[in-house]
Amino acid sequence: MKNASTPLGRFWAEFRENRVAVVALAVVVLLMLLALFAAFVSPQNPYDMANLSLMDSRRPPGFVGSGGYTHLLGTDPQGRDLLSAIFYGLRISIQIGLAAGIVSLSLGTTLGILAAYVGGRVETLIMRAVDLQLSFPAILLALVIVALLGQGKAQLIGALVAAQYAYFARTAYGAAKAERGKDYIEAALATPMSGRLVVLRHLLPNCTPPLIVVATVQIANSISLEATLSFLGLGLPVTEPSLGMLISNGFPYMMSGRYWISFYPGVALIILIVAINLVGDQIRDQFNPRLRK
Amino acid sequence: MSPFLSIDDVSRLFGPNLTTGEKIAAKLGSKVETRSVRAVSDVTLSVRKGETLGLVGESGCGKSTLGRLIAGILPPTTGSVTIDGKPVMEKGTKVTTRVQTVFQDPFASLDPRMKVGDTVAEGPIAHGLTTKGQSRDYVAGWFERVGLDPDWAVRYPHQFSGGQRQRIAIARALAMQPDVLICDEPVASLDVSIQAQIINLFLELTHDLELTCVFISHDLSVVQHVSDRVAVMYLGRIVELGPVNEVFGTPAHPYTSALFGSVPKLVLDADELVHFETIDGEVPSPLSPPSGCYYHPRCPLATELCSGQQPATQGVTELRAVACHHFEQQLAKSTA
Amino acid sequence: MTTPVLSVKDLKTHFFTRAGVVKAVDGISFDLAEGEIMGLVGESGSGKTVTGFSLLGLVDAPGRIVEGSVKLKGTELTTLSTGELRSRRGRDISMIFQDPIATLNPMLTIGQQMRMAIDAHERLGARASEARAAELLTQVGIPSAKERLRAYPHEFSGGMRQRVAIAIALLHRPAVIVADEPTTALDVSIQAQILFQMRDLARETGTAMVWISHDLAVVSSLASKLAVMYAGRIVEQGPTATLLRDPRHPYTAGLIASLPAMAAPGTPLTQIPGTTPSLLSLPEGCPFAPRCDRATDTCKTDPSMTHQDNRGWRCFHPVTRTAEVPA
Numbered sequence: 001m002k003n004a005s006t007p008l009g010r011f012w013a014e015f016r017e018n019r020v021a022v023v024a025l026a027v028v029v030l031l032m033l034l035a036l037f038a039a040f041v042s043p044q045n046p047y048d049m050a051n052l053s054l055m056d057s058r059r060p061p062g063f064v065g066s067g068g069y070t071h072l073l074g075t076d077p078q079g080r081d082l083l084s085a086i087f088y089g090l091r092i093s094i095q096i097g098l099a100a101g102i103v104s105l106s107l108g109t110t111l112g113i114l115a116a117y118v119g120g121r122v123e124t125l126i127m128r129a130v131d132l133q134l135s136f137p138a139i140l141l142a143l144v145i146v147a148l149l150g151q152g153k154a155q156l157i158g159a160l161v162a163a164q165y166a167y168f169a170r171t172a173y174g175a176a177k178a179e180r181g182k183d184y185i186e187a188a189l190a191t192p193m194s195g196r197l198v199v200l201r202h203l204l205p206n207c208t209p210p211l212i213v214v215a216t217v218q219i220a221n222s223i224s225l226e227a228t229l230s231f232l233g234l235g236l237p238v239t240e241p242s243l244g245m246l247i248s249n250g251f252p253y254m255m256s257g258r259y260w261i262s263f264y265p266g267v268a269l270i271i272l273i274v275a276i277n278l279v280g281d282q283i284r285d286q287f288n289p290r291l292r293k
Numbered sequence: 294m295s296p297f298l299s300i301d302d303v304s305r306l307f308g309p310n311l312t313t314g315e316k317i318a319a320k321l322g323s324k325v326e327t328r329s330v331r332a333v334s335d336v337t338l339s340v341r342k343g344e345t346l347g348l349v350g351e352s353g354c355g356k357s358t359l360g361r362l363i364a365g366i367l368p369p370t371t372g373s374v375t376i377d378g379k380p381v382m383e384k385g386t387k388v389t390t391r392v393q394t395v396f397q398d399p400f401a402s403l404d405p406r407m408k409v410g411d412t413v414a415e416g417p418i419a420h421g422l423t424t425k426g427q428s429r430d431y432v433a434g435w436f437e438r439v440g441l442d443p444d445w446a447v448r449y450p451h452q453f454s455g456g457q458r459q460r461i462a463i464a465r466a467l468a469m470q471p472d473v474l475i476c477d478e479p480v481a482s483l484d485v486s487i488q489a490q491i492i493n494l495f496l497e498l499t500h501d502l503e504l505t506c507v508f509i510s511h512d513l514s515v516v517q518h519v520s521d522r523v524a525v526m527y528l529g530r531i532v533e534l535g536p537v538n539e540v541f542g543t544p545a546h547p548y549t550s551a552l553f554g555s556v557p558k559l560v561l562d563a564d565e566l567v568h569f570e571t572i573d574g575e576v577p578s579p580l581s582p583p584s585g586c587y588y589h590p591r592c593p594l595a596t597e598l599c600s601g602q603q604p605a606t607q608g609v610t611e612l613r614a615v616a617c618h619h620f621e622q623q624l625a626k627s628t629a
Numbered sequence: 630m631t632t633p634v635l636s637v638k639d640l641k642t643h644f645f646t647r648a649g650v651v652k653a654v655d656g657i658s659f660d661l662a663e664g665e666i667m668g669l670v671g672e673s674g675s676g677k678t679v680t681g682f683s684l685l686g687l688v689d690a691p692g693r694i695v696e697g698s699v700k701l702k703g704t705e706l707t708t709l710s711t712g713e714l715r716s717r718r719g720r721d722i723s724m725i726f727q728d729p730i731a732t733l734n735p736m737l738t739i740g741q742q743m744r745m746a747i748d749a750h751e752r753l754g755a756r757a758s759e760a761r762a763a764e765l766l767t768q769v770g771i772p773s774a775k776e777r778l779r780a781y782p783h784e785f786s787g788g789m790r791q792r793v794a795i796a797i798a799l800l801h802r803p804a805v806i807v808a809d810e811p812t813t814a815l816d817v818s819i820q821a822q823i824l825f826q827m828r829d830l831a832r833e834t835g836t837a838m839v840w841i842s843h844d845l846a847v848v849s850s851l852a853s854k855l856a857v858m859y860a861g862r863i864v865e866q867g868p869t870a871t872l873l874r875d876p877r878h879p880y881t882a883g884l885i886a887s888l889p890a891m892a893a894p895g896t897p898l899t900q901i902p903g904t905t906p907s908l909l910s911l912p913e914g915c916p917f918a919p920r921c922d923r924a925t926d927t928c929k930t931d932p933s934m935t936h937q938d939n940r941g942w943r944c945f946h947p948v949t950r951t952a953e954v955p956a
Contacts (some may be wrong), residue, residue, distance in 0.1 A: 007449065017647075183397075183398060183401040184401065184405075184412075186366060186396070186402075187394065187396060188404075189366070190364055190393070191415075191416040191419070193415065197415075201415065202407070332638075455673075485672060485845070486887060486900075486903065486905070490890075493897045493898055514890045515889050517889065517894060518892065537894065553820060555820070556819070557817075558890070559846045559890060572821070575786055629747050
């Protein structure tokens with residue numbers, strides 16, 4: 001083992017030892033890069049109506065379309081190149097998943113740490129609200145909120161955050177409550193240091209490991225939740241097709257042998273979610289001392 | 294010689310931490326523990342400047358709680374702690390940096406995610422003892438003072454051994470330039486060969502920096518070595534107080550005598566195994582302490598007086614005090 | 630001398646970790662006679678606990694006994710199958726741990742747990758087991774033992790729990806008990822009671838004990854002989870009084886001298902410089918050499934055990950002057 005001295009260096013040295021996780025991380029990075037540079041790597045701009053021809057719609061993989069190039073994964077009912085649509089769909093799915101994950105992470109962490117640090121009535125109030133919310137299925141809550149707020153990226157992110165912040169709050173609360181009782185927090189408070197500084201400098205950094213684990217899982221969840229909502233037609237407008245909507249678009253043709261329209265976006269979605277979860281599993285194992293050898 | 298650190302009639306109660314559900318259950322007549330524990334009761338102590346006061350007793354006797362009350366980590370339920378006439382806490386908040394603490398477990402008392410130099414520097418920066426720009430030199434000075442290489446300031450706690458971590462914890466406390474240092478079992482979790490190093494460092498620093506010290510330990514030999522005076526606690530009360538050699542040499546309280554007698558001593562002179570004194574029974578639950586003198590159920594000298602009346606603290610000599618109805622009898626036994 | 634009940638020869642237990650081979654126990658030998666108590670003294674990481682586990686065959690992966698022999702009443706334990714070993718554990722050799730909370734099942738009463746321990750090796754009726762359990766609880770100093778059998782572990786204090794653990798260890802009158810710092814977590818007054826009782830028990834029942842501790846004072850009042858461990862080896866062994874009065878190994882001498890009782894109050898204590906070495910990167914030769922003021926170039930090679938009379942030490946430059954002892 002390399003004698004890395006920074007916590008991050010040690011973390012990476014250990015992470016590298018799990019080959020599956022490294023491959024998964026590479027896949028996640030690759031998919032993110034593809035999503036980021038969708039405009040450059042896609043053979044076609046699927047949103048540019050001028051490029052589309054209904055002549056090319058629902059063609060099987062390998063078909064050479066009117067644009068003169070091969071549609072490697074075929075085309076969808078609008079005649080879009082499916083590969084390009086998947087790249088762009090990935091972009092939207094990842095965007096929404098990340099945004100929802102980060103916002104719920106910040107919101108949930110703030111609430112959870114506040115509850116653990118302040119205690120008393122604030123604690124009871126916040127944590128009971130969180131418990132109440134955790135007793136609903138996330139998908140149901142998201143459905144209701146989207147139905148109320150209407151369609152759109154911001155609305156969708158809002159719904160996902162509302163459905164997920166409670167997990168972060170619960171985790172942050174648990175971690176902060178445990179750390180709060182430790183001597184180093186006591187030592188800082190006894191210096192005396194202001195509560196705000198102690199929370200920011202000591203409590204928060206020491207609560208991050210479990211939060212990172214929850215964050216990876218919840219980002220994957222956001223992505224699949226968004227796909228579910230889009231599939232049900234409650235997600236984004238048709239002009240911005242995410243992976244969920246691509247699957248939905250192809251669904252009517254599944255039975256008529258044109259499997260690829262739903263199949264390939266589905267595969268992309270599965271690869272993305274499985275890869276994120278594998279990375280998350282490894283991070284969790286590394287943070288959990290009981291699983292260490 | 295006026296008292297520098299003064300602890301006036303301090304008590305601390307711990308109420309049961311009931312959840313709402315338990316409160317309702319208690320109201321409905323369910324068996325829920327609602328009594329509170331008097332962890333420290335009516336303790337009055339004064340410590341002179343530059344003096345080290347040892348605080349000994351078994352687990353649950355309240356010595357650590359008393360240490361936290363003096364350090365301003367816990368607010369007392371009644372009474373007050375003052376340094377040089379100024380209170381340590383006001384309205385439940387610590388208002389002074391003049392008292393600092395060294396905790397027992399150096400593995401728990403350092404933030405695992407912070408470089409040790411930053412841990413030492415943050416207090417002094419927050420209180421204007423140094424600036425961000427000068428903090429590196431400031432920390433280096435304290436590192437050298439406690440026998441650590443200043444270059445190690447950029448490392449993390451896990452890279453140090455227990456003894457080195459305790460040095461860092463001492464540096465953190467001293468970097469606040471306190472007048473009073475509370476040491477809560479500072480060597481209890483260290484290896485034997487390292488304990489001596491830390492005790493020596495402690496002796497050197499308290500002497501050089503003229504620190505006033507409260508040294509809490511269950512290890513009587515350590516307390517005997519470092520303290521000028523010692524206070525013996527039992528179930529939240531101080532049962533005996535006085536110069537360390539007199540208290541341990543000729544105990545005036547039966548508990549002190551028994552406690553000192555049950556410490557295993559290094560047996561060197563006899564091949565025959567020695568018989569050492571033991572105290573019968575166990576420490577009673579602080580939730581339901583015995584009547585009168587708390588020690589009477591275990592005390593060989595106990596009479597009816599002891600179970601009926603709590604003994605007042607009385608002077609033995611000018612420097613010694615004891616809370617026992619029969620201290621003269623015990624003293625005679627100890628001197629014999 | 631009679632034949633020893635426990636005879637350990639050149640025992641080596643190594644841990645094969647990702648970071649390298651940790652030689653936690655690296656060639657230790659000792660004999661234990663019936664009713665004899667041996668103190669095994671060392672600091673954290675010296676291998677004393679792993680030694681205890683090795684004696685019972687309780688070493689888990691990535692560790693294993695790589696060499697040496699452990700003979701219990703003439704039977705070699707290191708080559709026994711897991712099943713055979715289990716049938717001996719608790720009956721012929723048993724262990725007491727530091728933390729009695731971890732060794733007792735919180736969901737079962739003391740009586741149920743003792744019954745299970747009895748049933749593991751013997752078929753006794755319910756009444757007979759209860760009588761045996763109650764008898765042992767009384768023996769280790771638990772008052773009104775019959776009633777206490779129906780109590781759960783949380784209803785006992787720390788000291789009482791440790792007594793229960795000791796009673797369970799004694800159930801089958803094992804030939805050897807390995808006690809790993811059983812009184813470290815307890816208060817001094819309770820510790821004194823237990824030490825006192827253990828000494829009597831060993832004498833009465835003829836059970837031999839290996840008493841693992843970091844505290845020289847504790848073992849000196851209990852054990853008739855001592856073994857001092859450092860970095861996986863026994864660096865010095867011999868009768869308690871001789872060894873403490875006249876230590877030969879500089880480490881033993883340093884440990885004794887560093888005790889606060891050995892210096893006048895307020896004066897600096899004799900200290901051993903440096904820290905215990907990591908078992909992953911032991912210095913070449915004598916592992917104590919970097920901290921030793923007597924070390925020379927000779928110490929770059931590994932010293933073997935020097936035997937003299939009934940004691941032994943592993944040092945090229947043993948301390949010969951009798952340690953000065955304040956009265």
